[in-house]
Structure formats: structure tokens, C-alpha cells
Amino acid sequence: MLTKLTKVSQRLSPGLRRIIQSVGWLSGERVLRMAVTLFVGIYVVRYLGPQAYGKLSYAASFVGLFEAITKLGLDGIVVRNVVQDENSTQEILGTAFGLRLMSSLGIFALIVGTSWSVAEEPQVRWMIVIIATGLVLQSTQVIGLWFQSEVLSGPIARVRIIAFFATAGAKLLFIALGLPLIFFAWAMLLEILLKAVGMMGMYFHHGQSMAHWKMKWGKARGLLKDSWPLILSGVMVTIYMKIDQVMLGNLASNEAVGNYAAAVRLTEVWYFIPTVICSSVFPAIMRAKQRSEEEYYQRWQQLYDIMAWVSIVIAVGMSFLAGTLITTLLGAQYAEAATILALYIWATPFVFLGVARGKWFVAENLTKFSFITTSLGAVVNVVLNLVLIPSYQGMGAALATVISQAVSAYIIFLVYPPFWRIGWMLIKALFIPLRIGQNLTYIGYLKNLLKPT
Numbered sequence: 001m002l003t004k005l006t007k008v009s010q011r012l013s014p015g016l017r018r019i020i021q022s023v024g025w026l027s028g029e030r031v032l033r034m035a036v037t038l039f040v041g042i043y044v045v046r047y048l049g050p051q052a053y054g055k056l057s058y059a060a061s062f063v064g065l066f067e068a069i070t071k072l073g074l075d076g077i078v079v080r081n082v083v084q085d086e087n088s089t090q091e092i093l094g095t096a097f098g099l100r101l102m103s104s105l106g107i108f109a110l111i112v113g114t115s116w117s118v119a120e121e122p123q124v125r126w127m128i129v130i131i132a133t134g135l136v137l138q139s140t141q142v143i144g145l146w147f148q149s150e151v152l153s154g155p156i157a158r159v160r161i162i163a164f165f166a167t168a169g170a171k172l173l174f175i176a177l178g179l180p181l182i183f184f185a186w187a188m189l190l191e192i193l194l195k196a197v198g199m200m201g202m203y204f205h206h207g208q209s210m211a212h213w214k215m216k217w218g219k220a221r222g223l224l225k226d227s228w229p230l231i232l233s234g235v236m237v238t239i240y241m242k243i244d245q246v247m248l249g250n251l252a253s254n255e256a257v258g259n260y261a262a263a264v265r266l267t268e269v270w271y272f273i274p275t276v277i278c279s280s281v282f283p284a285i286m287r288a289k290q291r292s293e294e295e296y297y298q299r300w301q302q303l304y305d306i307m308a309w310v311s312i313v314i315a316v317g318m319s320f321l322a323g324t325l326i327t328t329l330l331g332a333q334y335a336e337a338a339t340i341l342a343l344y345i346w347a348t349p350f351v352f353l354g355v356a357r358g359k360w361f362v363a364e365n366l367t368k369f370s371f372i373t374t375s376l377g378a379v380v381n382v383v384l385n386l387v388l389i390p391s392y393q394g395m396g397a398a399l400a401t402v403i404s405q406a407v408s409a410y411i412i413f414l415v416y417p418p419f420w421r422i423g424w425m426l427i428k429a430l431f432i433p434l435r436i437g438q439n440l441t442y443i444g445y446l447k448n449l450l451k452p453t
Helices: 002-010 014-071 075-084 086-118 122-149 154-177 182-205 217-251 254-268 272-291 293-329 332-363 367-415 417-430 436-450
Strands: none
Touching (some): 014 086, 014 254, 075 122, 075 217, 075 332, 086 122, 122 154, 217 367, 254 367, 272 332, 332 367, 367 417
């Protein structure tokens, strides 16, 4: 078997091999994280119970509302610019780091100030402050963008795995010692700290140094000019990904937040897949654009089809297994989360396609439209939450999320003529299970790769 895989690998182009290796490392890391998260997360959720877990989820979601601002929408922009202008790498990375550090410090001060007015319980306030400290440390994630541009995911994956395992061990220790809720907020900060230290060490190990980075205000203006729509769209994405738990906490109860958060947790463990695949293939798609437009859009259709197939399989499987998963993993105290999960999981196809669509916006420098689509989704989500949560609590929030994700993923591509081509590609992707001919083509391609030479 190993010999056969080696022969298949030798038949691939060097670029495709690097992409597969990158996807493999990132996927391996995330799959390992998913397995350990299910194991450790089960103990944490069971140990805390719906009410305490709801408090922790509320604090994390409140901080998460601000996280997109600290990232400044720079990830895809920085990778694109480094690939296109390798001679300016040090200036691009240094400028991105400086911008992120300044924004995160300002947001941290804002979170600390607002937490005392939105959270009535002192314990929740302090958890918000602890978790928010991690936003400042996340400025070092700019290092990971350099590894992405080089299609070298292994080093960063190793750092994340070590940090994750150390934090998972700390959580199990907290449970064994019977420590209070606030220690689990400290565990979230610990993981971010370990990642920051590890990435700096790995960057140095690869012959690079942050000391060589240069902050250039001219570069800063250029980066922000391209990324400002992504900043706003990132805020809107965060709103309709996180606002539901904040609104549940204010309109319902901590227990409702706990049940809903449990369903969300079992859904979001899959969200690494589109990020891993898109991050790994994006440089190759950008290079395809330089060769021909036909190849460029062929690559996009293939990416959309992959996103749709994987997400639909996940959604169908999780819908049927929701009840069994919840009662087996979390216990009868979370029974309400099962029905929420069976509905909420159907946001997955729109999330997967939305991630891929966002990369197209970056490639075409049309990021302002990303803001428009996500703003519409956020508005729809907030309105539907206000209408549905008072009567249906967690189920209402889940339905609001599915509808808003669908609106965000498709609406502009159906009503704005210049985007009809991409809109049709996205529609075809969503119906990929019914496209027999295309599926046979993909199967034939795989068979050709696997057959002996």
C-alpha cells in the first residue's frame, strides 16, 4: 500500500505535492484537535453543566465579537502580497504585525470597559477580561501567514498540536482537582500564549527573525486600503457567528446558552476543513490565474464542488446521529442540544462555500462585496434572533443562523449581474450530488492517479 501511494505521489507535480502535504499537515492537526476536543470537551461540558458552561460560552462569545477587528482582515491580503512580491516580505509582515498589535491593544481596552456594563455577574466579567488578553498575543499569528505563503504548514501544525495538548492536559487537571469555572478561562489564554511562543521559536528555527521586520506606513495604508472591507465583513461574520449566544444569554438563560453552545461546539469542529483546504490551494489558484482564465475558473469550480460534497456528507450524517451523539457524549442533562444540533448542522454547507467564496473576493480584489454579503447575513441573523429566541430559544437561534448563512452565501451572486458566473458555479456546487457526469469525471481522475504506471 505504501509503495502504491509513493508511486502516485511521484506522478503528481511538485506544486500539487506541496499542496497535498500542506493540506495533510493542517488536516492532521485539526483532526487530532477534533478527536481530543471531543474527548476533553466532553469532560469539561459534563463537569461544568449547562449553566456554568453557558457562562463560559457567553464570555468567549462576547470577546469573539471583537476578535475580527483585531485581525484587520489581513490574512488573505498578506499571503497574496507575499506571494506576488517576495522581495518585500519583511516589510509586509512587519507592517501587518504592527497594525494588529495596535488594534488588539485598543480593542482590549474597549472590551474591559464594556464588560462591566454588559455582564452583571463579576465572575463573567473577569472571564471576559482573561479571554480578551489573548487577543493581544494573537498578533504573533502574522508568522503563520509567512508559512502559508511558503506552503509550509507542518511547523505551525506542530506548534498548535503541542499547545493544544498542553491546554487539554491542564483542563483535565482542573477537573481532577475540582477547580472552579474561572480556571477554564485561564486555560483558553494559556493555549494562545503557548502558540505565540511556539510560532516565534519555529520562525527562528527556519532562519527567519522578527527583528528583520519593518513597519512601513506606506505599506500600512496599502494593506488597509485593500483590507478595510474585510475588516467590516469580518465583524459582520463574527456578529452572526457569535451574537446568537450573547443574545441567548440576554434574552433567555445561561442554561439555554449552555445547550446551544454544546450543539455549536459539535458543529464547529468541522469548520477547520474549508479553512485548511482553501488556505492550502489559494496560492496555486493565484498562480493558475497568471496562466489562463479558463484554468483559473476551473480551479474555483473544483474547489466549490469539494466544499459542497464534504459539507453535505457531514450535515446528513450529523443530523441522523445528533440524538445519539448528544446523549452518549454529554449526557441526559444536554438532551435539548440534540434537536438544536440536528438543525444547526445545516449551516455547514453555506459556511464551507462561504469560505471559498471569500477567497475569490480576495483574489479579485473585490473585498468590499464580502462586506456587503456578510452585513446582509448579520442583519438577517440579528432580526431573526430577536423574533425567534423569545419563543423558541436555542432552536430559534439555530434556525436564524441557517437562514442568515444561506442569505450571505448566495444572495448577491443571484441579484448582481457581474457575479452571475460565480453565482451559477456556487449553485452547481450545492447540487453536486445530482451532477452525475461531473462526479464520474472526478472519479475517473482519481482512478487515473491511483492506477499503476
